[in-house]
Structure formats: structure tokens, C-alpha cells
Amino acid sequence: MDEIDASDFRHRVKAGFGAAPAGLMRLVYPPVCSGCGIMVGQAAALCSACWSTVRFIERPYCEITGLPFDHDRGEGLVSPEAIAHPPLYARARAAVFHDGVARRIVHGLKYSDRADLAAMMAAWMIRAGRDAVDDSDVIIAVPLHRGRLFARRYNQSAELGRAVAVLSGKPFLPGVMRRVRATRQQVGLGLKARQDNVRGAFSIAPEQGQRLLGLKVLLIDDVLTTGSTVEAATRALLRAGAAQVNVLTFARVASPGEETLYA
Numbered sequence: 677m678d679e680i681d682a683s684d685f686r687h688r689v690k691a692g693f694g695a696a697p698a699g700l701m702r703l704v705y706p707p708v709c710s711g712c713g714i715m716v717g718q719a720a721a722l723c724s725a726c727w728s729t730v731r732f733i734e735r736p737y738c739e740i741t742g743l744p745f746d747h748d749r750g751e752g753l754v755s756p757e758a759i760a761h762p763p764l765y766a767r768a769r770a771a772v773f774h775d776g777v778a779r780r781i782v783h784g785l786k787y788s789d790r791a792d793l794a795a796m797m798a799a800w801m802i803r804a805g806r807d808a809v810d811d812s813d814v815i816i817a818v819p820l821h822r823g824r825l826f827a828r829r830y831n832q833s834a835e836l837g838r839a840v841a842v843l844s845g846k847p848f849l850p851g852v853m854r855r856v857r858a859t860r861q862q863v864g865l866g867l868k869a870r871q872d873n874v875r876g877a878f879s880i881a882p883e884q885g886q887r888l889l890g891l892k893v894l895l896i897d898d899v900l901t902t903g904s905t906v907e908a909a910t911r912a913l914l915r916a917g918a919a920q921v922n923v924l925t926f927a928r929v930a931s932p933g934e935e936t937l938y939a
């Protein structure tokens with residue numbers, strides 16, 4: 677099973693990122709496991725040991741929040757939490773839980789220029805969030821503030837958004853939403869502090885909002901923790917005229933108790 681995802685999609689994604697000869701690709705991206713770094717047959721694949729530890733998120737889960745139920749309550753159900761406190765977004769989906777190998781993959785994308793990793797992650801995301809992808813018109817990624825983008829040179833969410841766009845055929849709209857306030861790192865903040873931290877952090881210029889009028893947006897981020905960030909971004913998108921927002925992330929934190937541990 678180990679190389680099934682990446683190899684399937686890689687040629688198409690490579691074309692999207694600018695095709696390079698296979699030999700050159702191997703030089704640039706040595707074929708090592710994206711989880712542990714051991715040699716594997718193909719770039720952006722996992723060895724079978726790493727693959728077996730990844731916790732993929734599957735139904736049954738709450739059809740709105742995408743969070744799996746503790747007990748098997750059957751499919752097509754909405755959790756009591758989502759009924760009591762309906763989020764602004766229509767649905768949230770994530771490919772994997774944010775731990776172990778999945779966490780290392782997220783880290784690898786964040787701190788190294790790894791377009792091949794983005795392709796693998798995007799393939800997993802589309803498989804997990806097929807309903808969200810199909811029910812969306814355009815793709816928008818959660819933006820970084822310019823200061824942080826300058827320091828890192830790289831917005832991992834935008835790379836995921838671009839890769840999801842290439843694989844799904846839905847248009848990616850970079851630059852529509854901006855982060856107008858430099859927010860503190862969410863790491864170590866509780867739910868309330870996270871909500872305060874990101875409130876009003878996103879803005880959409882009126883002329884950009886025209887491009888969203890009446891459209892369903894697929895909002896992309898790398899990790900969903902408490903949902904405060906995507907909630908704030910969703911608010912900005914709906915205010916600008918989007919008809920609906922679906923959230924798709926690569927990973928999500930399993931339980932709110934873990935929120936202080938992860939970004």
C-alpha cells in the first residue's frame with residue numbers, strides 16, 4: 677500500500693508545478709519516506725512501517741464538523757456539539773489525525789520547500805474530503821501574514837491549495853483573502869485565547885469579494901486544531917459574499933485537550 681497515493685497522482689501534479697525530467701526530480705527530491713527518511717522506491721511516498729501508523733479519518737463522523745464519533749452511531753449523523761453550536765462553515769474534513777508521522781509530514785511541508793510532499797498530502801485530502809471538494813466552486817487557502825510569509829518565504833496552506841486545485845480541477849484563487857493582522861502563534865493558547873487571537877485577522881478587499889459572490893469556497897489549511905482560525909476565515913469569506921464555505925485540512929487534532937500541544 678505504501679506508494680499508492682503519491683505515484684498515482686504525481687505525474688499530473690508534476691505537470692502542474694512545471695514538469696521536470698524524472699532523473700532531475702530524483703536528484704531534487706531523493707526517493708525517501710516522507711515520514712522517517714529511509715529510502716523508498718518513489719519520492720513523496722511512505723514506507724510501509726510509517727504508513728501503518730498513520731491514523732486516517734473515516735466515517736462514521738459528524739457530517740458537519742468531521743470529527744469521528746466515540747461510538748459507532750451510524751453514518752449521516754450530526755453531533756450534538758454541532759447542533760448546539762453550529763459552526764459558520766458547512767462542513768470540515770481532514771485526511772489524518774495530527775500525530776506521529778502525520779505531524780512530521782506537516783512539519784516537513786512547513787519548513788522545507790517540498791512541492792512533492794504537497795502533492796501527496798493533497799491526494800489524501802481529496803480522498804478524505806471528496807464531498808467537500810465536489811460541493812465547492814473555488815479554492816482559497818488560509819493566508820499567512822506578510823511578515824511571517826517573508827520570514828518563511830513559503831505558505832504551506834497555499835501550497836496545499838494549489839496542489840488540491842491541480843488534482844481536483846477546481847480553480848485556486850490566491851491573494852483574494854489577506855491576513856491583515858499579525859497574530860500570535862496559536863501554540864499554547866486555549867480556545868478563548870485562540871478565538872480572540874484570530875478575530876478580525878482576515879480581510880477580503882471589496883473588488884476581490886466580487887469574485888466570490890454566490891460561490892461555494894473550499895477553504896484549505898494544513899492543520900485544524902480548535903477551528904478558531906478557519907472559523908475567522910470563514911466569517912470573512914461569507915461577509916465578502918461567498919455562499920458557503922467548506923473546510924479541508926490535511927490533519928486535525930483529535931481532541932481539544934491536545935490543543936495546547938500543537939500549532
Ligand SMILES: [Zn+2]
Nearest residue numbers: 709712723726
Ligand atoms: Zn517511513
